[in-house]
Amino acid sequence: MEIRTIGVMGGCGKTGEPEKVERFELKMGDIISIVGPTGCGKTTLINDIELFANRNTPSNRLVLINGEPISDDFTFDPRKHPIALISQHTNFLSDLPVGEFLKIHSKVRGGDNPERLIGETLEFANQLTGEAIIVTTGMTELSGGQTRSLLIADAVIIGNSPIILLDEIENAGIHRTKALELLKQYNKIFVFVTHDPHIALLSDFRIIMRNGSMEKLICTNQEERRVAGNLGKIDNLMLNFRGLIRSGQEISERMMTEQMEILNQTT
Amino acid sequence: MKLIIFAGPPTCGKTTVIRQVIRRMLKKGHKPAYLKIDVLYADEDKIIGAEFNIPARKLYSGELCPDHCNVVVMDEAVEWAEKSGSDFLFVETAGLCLRCSPYIENSLGVVVLEATSGMNLPYKIGPMLTLADIAVITKIDLISQAEREVFRYRVIEAAKEITVVESNALYGIGIDPIIRHIERSSEIEQPMFLRGNPPVGTCTICVGKKEIGAKNHFGVLRTLEHDLFYIGE
Numbered sequence: 480m481e482i483r484t485i486g487v488m489g490g491c492g493k494t495g496e497p498e499k500v501e502r503f504e505l506k507m508g509d510i511i512s513i514v515g516p517t518g519c520g521k522t523t524l525i526n527d528i529e530l531f532a533n534r535n536t537p538s539n540r541l542v543l544i545n546g547e548p549i550s551d552d553f554t555f556d557p558r559k560h561p562i563a564l565i566s567q568h569t570n571f572l573s574d575l576p577v578g579e580f581l582k583i584h585s586k587v588r589g590g591d592n593p594e595r596l597i598g599e600t601l602e603f604a605n606q607l608t609g610e611a612i613i614v615t616t617g618m619t620e621l622s623g624g625q626t627r628s629l630l631i632a633d634a635v636i637i638g639n640s641p642i643i644l645l646d647e648i649e650n651a652g653i654h655r656t657k658a659l660e661l662l663k664q665y666n667k668i669f670v671f672v673t674h675d676p677h678i679a680l681l682s683d684f685r686i687i688m689r690n691g692s693m694e695k696l697i698c699t700n701q702e703e704r705r706v707a708g709n710l711g712k713i714d715n716l717m718l719n720f721r722g723l724i725r726s727g728q729e730i731s732e733r734m735m736t737e738q739m740e741i742l743n744q745t746t
Numbered sequence: 747m748k749l750i751i752f753a754g755p756p757t758c759g760k761t762t763v764i765r766q767v768i769r770r771m772l773k774k775g776h777k778p779a780y781l782k783i784d785v786l787y788a789d790e791d792k793i794i795g796a797e798f799n800i801p802a803r804k805l806y807s808g809e810l811c812p813d814h815c816n817v818v819v820m821d822e823a824v825e826w827a828e829k830s831g832s833d834f835l836f837v838e839t840a841g842l843c844l845r846c847s848p849y850i851e852n853s854l855g856v857v858v859l860e861a862t863s864g865m866n867l868p869y870k871i872g873p874m875l876t877l878a879d880i881a882v883i884t885k886i887d888l889i890s891q892a893e894r895e896v897f898r899y900r901v902i903e904a905a906k907e908i909t910v911v912e913s914n915a916l917y918g919i920g921i922d923p924i925i926r927h928i929e930r931s932s933e934i935e936q937p938m939f940l941r942g943n944p945p946v947g948t949c950t951i952c953v954g955k956k957e958i959g960a961k962n963h964f965g966v967l968r969t970l971e972h973d974l975f976y977i978g979e
Contacts, residue, residue, distance in 0.1 A: 526887075535922055564891045573893050574864050584892055587899045633892045 482561050482641050483507065483545050485668060487528060490539030492692025493520070500686060500693035504543075505668045507641065512671045512679040515688030521672040522567070524688065525644040528670065529564040538691065559589070562642045563634035567650065569623030577601075577621070577629070578614035585637045596637050603632035603661060607653040609725070624652045631658060635665060642668045649675040656714055677714050680707035716742055747824055748834050749934045751816075751849050753874045754841045754858030755867075759884035761790050762915040763858055763924070764836055768798055770925050771834065779832035781805065781823050784840045785812050801830035810968060812840035816848045817940055817951050821959035822970040824934060834928070846951075847873035849941040850958060854931035856924070858882045861889045861897055861912075868897075868904035876905045877942045880927055887914045 484506045489498030505511060513521045523538060531549045532540045541548055573580055581600055585593040597614070605611045607628040612621060621629065627648065634643055643662070648671065649655050659681065662669055671678050679685050680703050687695040699707075716738050723730060752760050764780070771778050779801040782790045788804045795802035803826075807815035816839055827835040839848045841858075849855030857878035859867060862885055868875060875881060881901050886894055898910050909927065913920030938958035940951070950963040960967045964978040 529891075530919060536919060537917055560891075560895070566887075566890055568888075568890050571893060572862050572864070572889050573896065574866065575896075580892075580896060583896050583899060587895050630890055630892060638892070 480544070484543075485528070485642060486543035486546065487524075487693075488541040488543065489693055490532075490534070490536075490541070492538075492690050494690060494692075496692065498540075498693045500696050503684075503686065503693075503696055504546075505642075505670070507668060508666050510663075510669045510671070510682045512673050512682040512685040513688060514673060514679050514685050515694075519688040520691035521688050522646055523691065524686070524693070525564060525646060525670060525672055528642075529562050529644060560638075561640055562644065563638045563640035565627070565630045565634055565643065565645045565648065567646045568630075569626050569650070571618035571621060571626055573618045575618055576614070577612060577616050577618055580618050581633065581637060584633060588637055588639065590637060590639075600629070600632045600636045603636055604628040606661065607631065607658050609652070623650075628653050628658075631662075635662065635667075640667070642670070644670045644672075646672045647674065649673060649678065654718070656711065656718070677707060677710040680704065680710060712742055747828055747832075747934050748928070748931050749820075749824065749837065749850060749853035750834060750856060750928055750931070751837045751839065751853050752841075752856045752858060753839045753848050753878065755860070755863070755871065756841060758841070758858045758860045758863070759915055760838050760841065760858045761794075763856075763882055763884060763913065763921070764838055765794065765797070766915050766918050766921045767924055767928065768794065768800065768836065769918075770921060771928070772798060772800070774925075774929075776834055777832045778834040778836055779827040779830055780836045780838070781827075782838045783807060783812055783816055783819075785842065790838065801827065801832060805970065807840065809974060810966065811843060811846075813843050813846040813848050814949065814951055815968065817958060818960040818963055818967050819970045820850060821936075821938060824938075826970060841874065844870065844872045844874060847877045847942055849877050849879075850934070851939045851941050852932050852935050853938075853941075854879050854928060855941065856880045856882060858884055859901065861885045861894060865897060865900055868900045873942055875901070875908070878905065878908060879931075880909045880911060880924065881905065882915075882920075882924060883910065883912045884915050886912045886920070 484504050486504040489501045491497055513524055515521055527536050527538055527540045528542055531542045534541050581597045582593050585596045590596045608625050612625050634640055648658055673679055680699060684696055684698040686693050754760050768778050780794050782788045782804040785807050791802045791804035855878040857875050859881055861883050901910055911920055911923045940956040949965055960969050966974055966976055968974045
């Protein structure tokens with residue numbers, strides 16, 4: 480089945496009241512964010528999408544594919560599951576080396592050239608990590624950032640899923656602006672659960688969650704997009720300092736002045 | 747009477763799956779009964795009996811191997827469930843032995859596996875998995891999707907014909923497909939026979955007597971109501 484759009488029809492929040500956002504729809508190329516305080520049900524919303532909720536999860540939401548609900552009996556061939564969920568897990572439990580795991584996963588996903596896919600996946604992942612992932616390392620030995628990077632790369636390249644749900648990629652210390660830049664090259668639907676204002680404002684629209692319920696939907700306007708640009712620059716400033724500190728340099732006020740000048744020149 | 751037999755390593759989530767299943771079965775108007783067979787300790791019968799107000803009981807296999815106990819008492823257990831007015835008997839086994847399996851012909855065999863148990867588990871547990879009809883993979887929320895896909899692949903590689911259901915039983919997610927299989931399963935036929943071949947051994951079941959019921963066996967036995975006794979020379 481070719482997926483053109485995916486929709487969500489509201490159910491109810493934690494109190495049982497109907498959700499204020501009754502429906503939203505995503506098409507290929509869309510990037511959206513789900514925002515709200517901790518515990519408000521952001522992860523539950525993406526879990527519902529991933530499970531093709533059919534009024535059969537605690538939220539009572541209904542997920543639509545190409546405008547139609549999926550029948551209860553219908554299950555996707557798991558090898559072609561169209562939705563990849565990058566959860567908040569920052570550790571693997573699989574007792575396998577990275578290369579072996581990726582090889583099996585590309586076999587599961589029906590990839591015709593596993594060696595090439597594994598190479599591409601590692602190349603993608605290693606652009607997001609501090610230290611490169613080595614193919615013979617055990618999955619359980621990877622750091623939080625390496626795990627998260629590998630999961631994203633695996634979903635995009637080996638999974639090749641048209642819909643990718645990412646739960647708080649800003650955690651675990653990966654290069655998130657770089658991640659967004661890399662992801663944008665692929666024509667997919669991206670749903671970010673995020674606390675990061677930069678990611679939220681780079682999205683086409685954002686859903687505000689409260690008490691288990693979709694409270695509000697805001698489309699990013701032109702002014703917000705300009706603010707997003709400036710937030711990106713502040714982000715870069717933070718990243719530059721992170722780089723300096725990671726590389727063992729001592730930080731001076733002069734560096735701060737220089738960085739602020741660069742920031743002011745470009746805003 | 748339909749017989750649904752659950753197996754799986756300890757703490758894999760069998761009881762949680764069964765509770766979700768029973769809740770939905772009752773909503774649909776079915777009349778389930780529940781039997782727990784364990785070795786040393788179990789309180790699931792009280793919990794399930796009180797929660798759903800259905801016939802529920804437990805049996806300690808004690809000195810007997812729990813799968814052996816399952817074989818010698820299951821005919822009486824089916825009678826007990828019938829007498830108590832039930833149309834489905836759910837049996838939760840101790841799930842310890844990796845050489846035997848508790849499934850009976852014309853019953854529905856359900857193996858419950860934890861998604862977190864490591865990629866080699868499907869190859870390690872033998873007939874408990876390979877002779878089951880459905881494998882329910884629990885705790886899927888605890889691992890990444892990529893790992894789920896690889897784990898599922900390994901389950902199917904170990905048991906080619908099996909139906910895999912992924913579930914987060916704590917929240918009742920992935921339970922509906924199990925219900926569909928239970929409703930479609932066949933009625934139990936008397937006399938009942940053990941599915942598959944047990945390993946070579948020294949007891950009547952181990953040497954291949956697959957008839958269900960203590961009356962078909964000798965050696966150290968027990969019945970549903972009476973504790974261990976010995977029949978033979």
